Amino acid sequence: MKRQNDIAWLPLNSLRAFAAVHETGSVGAAADELRVTHGAISQHLRGLEDRLQRKLFTRSGTRLVMLPEAADLADNLVRNFRAMAGDIDRFRRDDNILNITVTPHFAQHWLLPRLGEFLQRHPEIDLRINTDATVHDLEQGDFDAAVRHGDGNWPGLSCERLLEGWDAVVAAPSVLESISIQTPRDLTKLPWILDEDRDIEMSRWFDDHGIAHRAHTRITRLPSALTLVAALDGYGVAWLPHVYAAPYLASKRLVQLFGDDLWSAGNTRHYYLCWAEGRSRPGFRTFRQWIRQQISE
Known part of the structure; x- marks a missing residue:
């Protein structure tokens, strides 16, 4: 006689349907998720109750409501089904x-x-x-x-810090030929190139230096991958991660302005x-x- 914890005893299709109802919130949504009919899901739920010899749901009007102890079982099933899917995915994929x-x-x-x-x-x-x-x-x-x-x-997720995320204000030498930059406010006289995804962070830099963001009338926003290229080509002042600008600062293709412009000590945004x-x-x-x-x- 087979033990009840033997895998041959497990009604896997019914358990999948039960877990899907819990995860999606309804029989109809579970049917869509598993690509079967509404009636098939209902049949699996009735069969599971018969197999377990206990109720899993109560009715509220036309809606099924999962009992608390059944919801605990469903939580465990969802977690274990996901773990199984992960194991199978890792097995089928080439380790190389x-x-x-x-x-x-x-x-x-x-x-x-x-x-x-x-x-x-x-x-x-x-x-x-x-x-x-x-x-x-x-x-x-x-x-x-x-x-x-x-x-x-x-x-x-497990995360490991790779690079510090402090930034530098930089420009190509050609951008600075006709103007003397003594204070951050002088930068409003020059065109700027900004990463379109970091506008809020740049606004804070302006605020920290007492400069109204709207004081800049020539701001071009570009995708992050293009800001360094545009700065090297002399299109304006850029605010860049120092790690990317460093080789060009060393070769003097870029000049760093206001060398103490590091992020504040409270900055927690880095590369991970x-x-x-x-x-x-x-x-x-x-x-x-x-x-x-x-x-x-």
């Missing part, structure tokens, strides 16, 4: 494939100049890089890791390497070790 998503700026100005060394050292890893600005779901999606800019507080807790395949561990070495050099 590494999918990462990074910000466009980080990809262009930090990662790509160093990437050749990684590919040469690890030809066995099939690296795939996504550079759109979307914040992708690392727990349920196809990405193994992400480089994000923020405070490092993303629930469900993030991954879902419990999801760390060999390819990612190799990449994580390599990027740590690059940061420390």
Whole structure:
């Protein structure tokens, strides 16, 4: 005789239907989620109650209401089904494939100049890089890791700080030829190039230096990946992450204005390497070790 905790006893389709009703909130939505009929879901629920020999729902008019103890069971089922899906996904995927998503700026100005060394050292890893600005779901999606800019507080993720996020006000020498810059207010006489995603942060810089944001009549907003390029081409003053501007400051293609313009000590927005807790395949561990070495050099 089979024990009741034997997997052969489990009514898997009925349990999936039950978990889907709990997760979606209704029989109809669960039917849509599982791509079956409303009647099929109802039949699975009746069959599960018969199998368990206890009620799972009460009726409120025409609506089914899950009993509290049944909701606890459904919570556990949802969590375990997700864990199973994650295990199967990791099993079916080649361990040598590494999918990462990074910000466009980080990809262009930090990662790509160093990437050749990684590919040469690890030809066995099939690296795939996504550079759109979307914040992708690392727990349920196809990405193994992400480089994000923020405070490092993303629930469900492990995050490791890579780069400090302080910024510098810079310009090409040609922009400064015809004007003497003595105070931050003098910068309002020059055209500015701003990252379209960081307008609030730039406004704070203006405020900290007693400059009305609207005092600038020539502001061009560009995607983050283009702000450094536009600054190098002499289109105006830019407010850039120092880590990206540093090589061009050293070569004097850019000039840093007001060298003490670091972020305040309370700034918590930095660059982080993030991954879902419990999801760390060999390819990612190799990449994580390599990027740590690059940061420390």
